[in-house]
Amino acid sequence: MKIKSANFVMSNSDVTKCPSEKLPEYAFIGRSNVGKSSLINMLMDRKHLAKTSGRPGKTQLINHFKVNENWFLVDLPGYGYARVSKKDKNTFQKYITNYFEQRKQLVCSFVLVDIRHEPQKIDMEFMEWMGENSIPFCIIFTKADKLKPKVIERQVDDYLQELIDGIWEEAPQHFVTSSSNGTGRDELLSFIQEINLQFFKEKKG
Numbered sequence: 001m002k003i004k005s006a007n008f009v010m011s012n013s014d015v016t017k018c019p020s021e022k023l024p025e026y027a028f029i030g031r032s033n034v035g036k037s038s039l040i041n042m043l044m045d046r047k048h049l050a051k052t053s054g055r056p057g058k059t060q061l062i063n064h065f066k067v068n069e070n071w072f073l074v075d076l077p078g079y080g081y082a083r084v085s086k087k088d089k090n091t092f093q094k095y096i097t098n099y100f101e102q103r104k105q106l107v108c109s110f111v112l113v114d115i116r117h118e119p120q121k122i123d124m125e126f127m128e129w130m131g132e133n134s135i136p137f138c139i140i141f142t143k144a145d146k147l148k149p150k151v152i153e154r155q156v157d158d159y160l161q162e163l164i165d166g167i168w169e170e171a172p173q174h175f176v177t178s179s180s181n182g183t184g185r186d187e188l189l190s191f192i193q194e195i196n197l198q199f200f201k202e203k204k205g
């Protein structure tokens with residue numbers, strides 16, 4: 001898929017105030033500093049569409065971007081940032097939970113994890129919650145340029161195996177990406193395009 005346009009639409013913390021258009025929507029979420037903003041900018045081929053985090057945990061809102069005038073990319077706040085107060089954490093959890101539970105247009109979410117790290121408790125808990133609530137998601141491994149191909153393979157296998165050893169019967173679909181060299185961009189955009197086609201076919205039929 002070619003990115004012809006990508007425009008910021010709105011930020012808010014209330015799912016009922018998100019754009020009302022019935023367009024397929026894709027949410028990106030992960031721990032602060034996982035490389036989410038860089039990945040969004042890389043996918044959209046824009047340098048500053050999503051703000052890369054000078055101060056992790058600062059972008060605390062649901063950010064909607066309209067892409068090619070026919071789908072939404074949603075940049076969700078990074079979770080697990082230690083300096084966010086407990087009160088802020090609870091508020092955050094509530095509106096993110098509401099978003100995932102209530103947003104009808106949401107067709108797929110992407111949970112980002114740093115390819116160099118072992119599975120982290122907070123990510124595991126989050127994916128478990130997604131599974132329990134039947135919210136479809138894929139895993140995006142970020143910063144693949146930091147590892148050698150062989151190590152990438154091992155990290156991914158180990159990570160997915162840990163999911164299978166946990167509550168999962170099979171591992172979710174995954175993508176290996178790097179915002180530094182563009183790895184995974186074509187695969188991700190093709191994946192989104194496929195789902196979009198399906199979405200509009202079903203809407204028509």
Ligand code: GDP
Nearest residue numbers: 032033034035036037038052053143178179180
């Ligand atoms: P966010 O907090 O999840 O939005 O993360 P950012 O996109 O702001 O990235 C956090 C840090 O990781 C920044 O210093 C980025 O330059 C770096 N980073 C992000 N993606 C990549 C990547 O694919 N490769 C490398 N080497 N560094 C990355």
